[in-house]
Amino acid sequence: MEIKRIKVVSSKCTGCRLCMQICAISHHEEINPRKTRLKIEAHFPEPGVYKPRVCTQCGKCLEVCPENAIYRREDGAFIVIPEKCTNCGECIAVCKPGVIFQHRDLDYVLICDNCFKCTELCNTGAITIHTRVVKEDK
Amino acid sequence: MIVQKYPGADGLAGTTLRINLTTGEIKSLPTDTRLMREWFGGRGAIAKIIYDEVPRDADPLGPKNLFIMSAGVMSGCFIPAGAKIGFGSVSPLTNGHGDSNMGGHLGPTLKFAGYDMVIMSGIAPKPSYLFIDDDVVELRDASQYWGMGSLECEPALKKDLGEDFEIATIGPAAENGILFSCITHDFGRQAGRTGQGAVMGSKKLKAIAVRGTGGIKVHDLAGLTEHVTAIIKRTQTHPNMEPWQKYGTAFFIDWSNKNAVIPTRNFQTTHYENIDGINGEALVEKCLITHKACFGCWMNCGKYTKAVIPGKKTVYLEGPEYETGALCGSNLGMTDINQVAYLNWLLDNVGMDTMSGGGVIAFGMECFQRGLITTDDLEGHTLNWGSVEDAEHFVDMIVNRRGIGDWFAGGTKRAAEKIGRDSIKFAMQVKGQEMSGYDGRHAPGMLLAYMTCDIGAHHNRAWTITVDMAEGRDTVEGRAKVVVYLQHIRPLFDCWCICRLFWGELDIEPEEIVESLNHITGWNIDTAEALKTSEKVWNLVRCHYLERNRANGRTFDYPPARSWEDKIPTGPSAGKGVSKEQVETMLDEYYACRGWDNDGNPSREVLHDLKLDFAADNLEKIGLLGKPLPDGIPAVRGERYKPKAF
Ligand code: SF4
Ligand code: SF4
Ligand code: SF4
Numbered sequence: 001m002e003i004k005r006i007k008v009v010s011s012k013c014t015g016c017r018l019c020m021q022i023c024a025i026s027h028h029e030e031i032n033p034r035k036t037r038l039k040i041e042a043h044f045p046e047p048g049v050y051k052p053r054v055c056t057q058c059g060k061c062l063e064v065c066p067e068n069a070i071y072r073r074e075d076g077a078f079i080v081i082p083e084k085c086t087n088c089g090e091c092i093a094v095c096k097p098g099v100i101f102q103h104r105d106l107d108y109v110l111i112c113d114n115c116f117k118c119t120e121l122c123n124t125g126a127i128t129i130h131t132r133v134v135k136e137d138k
Numbered sequence: 139m140i141v142q143k144y145p146g147a148d149g150l151a152g153t154t155l156r157i158n159l160t161t162g163e164i165k166s167l168p169t170d171t172r173l174m175r176e177w178f179g180g181r182g183a184i185a186k187i188i189y190d191e192v193p194r195d196a197d198p199l200g201p202k203n204l205f206i207m208s209a210g211v212m213s214g215c216f217i218p219a220g221a222k223i224g225f226g227s228v229s230p231l232t233n234g235h236g237d238s239n240m241g242g243h244l245g246p247t248l249k250f251a252g253y254d255m256v257i258m259s260g261i262a263p264k265p266s267y268l269f270i271d272d273d274v275v276e277l278r279d280a281s282q283y284w285g286m287g288s289l290e291c292e293p294a295l296k297k298d299l300g301e302d303f304e305i306a307t308i309g310p311a312a313e314n315g316i317l318f319s320c321i322t323h324d325f326g327r328q329a330g331r332t333g334q335g336a337v338m339g340s341k342k343l344k345a346i347a348v349r350g351t352g353g354i355k356v357h358d359l360a361g362l363t364e365h366v367t368a369i370i371k372r373t374q375t376h377p378n379m380e381p382w383q384k385y386g387t388a389f390f391i392d393w394s395n396k397n398a399v400i401p402t403r404n405f406q407t408t409h410y411e412n413i414d415g416i417n418g419e420a421l422v423e424k425c426l427i428t429h430k431a432c433f434g435c436w437m438n439c440g441k442y443t444k445a446v447i448p449g450k451k452t453v454y455l456e457g458p459e460y461e462t463g464a465l466c467g468s469n470l471g472m473t474d475i476n477q478v479a480y481l482n483w484l485l486d487n488v489g490m491d492t493m494s495g496g497g498v499i500a501f502g503m504e505c506f507q508r509g510l511i512t513t514d515d516l517e518g519h520t521l522n523w524g525s526v527e528d529a530e531h532f533v534d535m536i537v538n539r540r541g542i543g544d545w546f547a548g549g550t551k552r553a554a555e556k557i558g559r560d561s562i563k564f565a566m567q568v569k570g571q572e573m574s575g576y577d578g579r580h581a582p583g584m585l586l587a588y589m590t591c592d593i594g595a596h597h598n599r600a601w602t603i604t605v606d607m608a609e610g611r612d613t614v615e616g617r618a619k620v621v622v623y624l625q626h627i628r629p630l631f632d633c634w635c636i637c638r639l640f641w642g643e644l645d646i647e648p649e650e651i652v653e654s655l656n657h658i659t660g661w662n663i664d665t666a667e668a669l670k671t672s673e674k675v676w677n678l679v680r681c682h683y684l685e686r687n688r689a690n691g692r693t694f695d696y697p698p699a700r701s702w703e704d705k706i707p708t709g710p711s712a713g714k715g716v717s718k719e720q721v722e723t724m725l726d727e728y729y730a731c732r733g734w735d736n737d738g739n740p741s742r743e744v745l746h747d748l749k750l751d752f753a754a755d756n757l758e759k760i761g762l763l764g765k766p767l768p769d770g771i772p773a774v775r776g777e778r779y780k781p782k783a784f
């Protein structure tokens with residue numbers, strides 16, 4: 001079985017936000033980088049670096065969700081069930097990289113679902129797909 | 139206050155703000171979709187509004203001038219490098235229409251907040267900044283920021299408001315009315331040209347802060363996404379991508395030197411002996427911290443750097459890109475990239491355009507070289523080529539308008555008028571605005587581009603330098619029609635508020651960009667219509683210039699006499715230069731090609747063809763309407779030019 005997630009090399013990121021745009025377009029059919037599932041932190045003027053923040057698949061969100069609205073899919077992604085999610089924000093409080101998002105138009109939280117549209121458009125190699133093979137336990 | 143918002147047509151945010159800075163009144167209106175359609179937003183809409191609304195005798199730094207910020211129809215719309223925001227007003231530097239734009243994130247963010255355009259009039263009673271947070275729009279007190287450097291004000295505002303605000307600021311230069319002041323954003327992106335910062339400063343507007351969390355609706359999102367994704371993927375492997383990502387425009391420093399067009403010591407010569415110290419290689423090796431891109435741009439020309447100079451504090455900046463590298467590098471005789479980067483930071487922080495600023499310092503240095511100004515004029519300092527200390531002290535005199543610093547506050551043309559003794563010959567400007575970083579003496583098309591540029595000397599409207607290389611540098615033949623074509627297509631990007639660099643560098647066809655526009659707006663136009671709209675904007679700007687400056691257009695279109703009197707003294711182009719006759723021939727051909735008369739005034743036929751009859755009437759009233767052309771106007775103004783290898 002293969003577990004996939006986004007791998008980040010911060011030093012390559014240029015802050016272009018193409019990743020955030022395509023993430024929003026492909027999930028919400030809208031040009032709105034606020035409806036995104038990853039984020040780019042900018043640290044300027046000093047030291048002058050961008051840091052892409054992505055889901056590390058630590059699983060804390062799933063542990064704290066009081067509604068059982070999050071499950072882990074086979075490929076490693078933590079999937080939010082919009083119908084169950086009450087937008088309470090418990091998961092946001094425990095997400096270390098800060099990549100669970102809310103938007104005023106939506107009544108559920110947004111977590112990366114491993115579609116990898118963003119890595120496809122990233123032209124610098126700052127975000128790529130990381131694959132890990134795990135033994136299936138029967 | 140919470141303002142009323144309006145739904146936008148496809149590609150538009152929907153709402154336009156009109157703000158009277160004198161009274162503090164903020165009005166929100168539905169964005170004029172017809173204006174956007176007919177003038178393409180950005181530079182075009184700005185040109186039309188200031189033509190219609192600013193009285194011809196209004197002082198550019200007075201309350202009647204407007205200060206407009208417009209994000210255009212494509213900014214923020216998932217088009218590659220759809221990142222720009224345009225600023226416009228009557229320029230205090232040229233006394234004609236002025237517009238300037240910058241990348242970064244402000245344009246898209248303004249649209250995400252729901253606004254296409256902000257039109258400001260009057261003068262705020264005290265230092266203020268414009269605060270926009272989605273539906274909340276306020277003029278806020280800026281006394282605690284007034285006096286701060288641009289690069290210091292941006293982090294201060296972010297700290298006070300939140301990291302996710304996009305900020306544009308001016309520096310002390312603009313506060314003190316230095317006419318070539320710029321607007322800064324994203325720690326080093328500037329709207330540098332035509333003194334838009336000076337206008338902002340005259341209005342006591344220190345900054346603009348915007349946060350936006352909404353989306354933009356486009357006509358055909360699926361079609362747009364497919365089209366744009368294909369362009370991005372196709373060009374990821376283009377041979378120009380790698381050098382572009384690595385060096386940005388600084389790549390051209392070496393190129394310009396090799397081809398002997400790099401301005402050196404105030405355009406005295408065109409080949410620089412210390413190029414290795416200041417070229418793209420040096421920048422990447424010695425100064426680079428990170429590559430930096432505008433919103434949605436996959437080719438990241440921005441180089442975020444630091445400059446380390448013994449005895450000075452280490453400074454962080456974006457750049458130097460090509461223009462700054464040339465105009466604050468070879469043009470000032472700097473030998474080390476850290477010096478150039480330091481000056482870049484200095485000018486960014488005080489808020490001076492690095493292009494005009496570099497030109498002004500170079501002009502001062504040549505005046506010093508020739509003994510036209512002396513240490514007595516410079517508070518005991520020298521002003522020598524290659525000295526950062528001298529340059530820094532001189533800039534301080536200008537920003538604070540001390541002594542002869544005040545003479546230079548209006549740019550090289552006004553300074554030459556004060557200094558006299560024929561210094562106007564080497565004040566390297568046209569219409570009051572300083573030239574960009576290419577010497578046109580052995581690149582006649584580039585020279586014509588400066589001469590005829592609608593906002594004063596500037597390369598961006600028609601970057602003809604590669605055409606000169608491809609078509610022959612010793613002849614002026616055929617150059618006019620290429621300049622006209624480039625002046626049609628390049629300013630279109632400033633209307634749409636997208637970056638033009640990818641078009642030139644990555645072989646993306648104009649038709650592909652128009653197709654994106656159609657996906658965004660549903661207008662269904664073709665490239666010919668787009669080019670004609672651009673020509674309309676150009677002609678209106680010309681009429682505006684003539685109406686304000688009241689003489690035949692031709693009188694304003696000459697470069698400084700150095701351009702034809704001095705042959706290039708050294709380097710590969712030694713002995714080369716254009717003659718006065720060639721300058722006249724190029725103007726004759728240029729006007730004919732545009733459908734203007736030989737005095738450089740637009741004819742009624744061409745204005746009528748562009749639906750600018752109202753402008754023709756206005757020119758007629760002041761006796762500046764072009765005479766009818768004996769053979770009528772040309773059917774095609776400006777012939778499409780396919781770049782050749784050279
Ligand atoms: S697409 Fe890549 S380079 Fe651009 S912001 Fe995202 S991670 Fe950074
Ligand atoms: S993998 Fe998909 S869902 Fe996750 S951040 Fe990238 S585009 Fe968004
Ligand atoms: S090429 Fe440079 S200026 Fe143009 S959008 Fe990209 S980063 Fe910005």
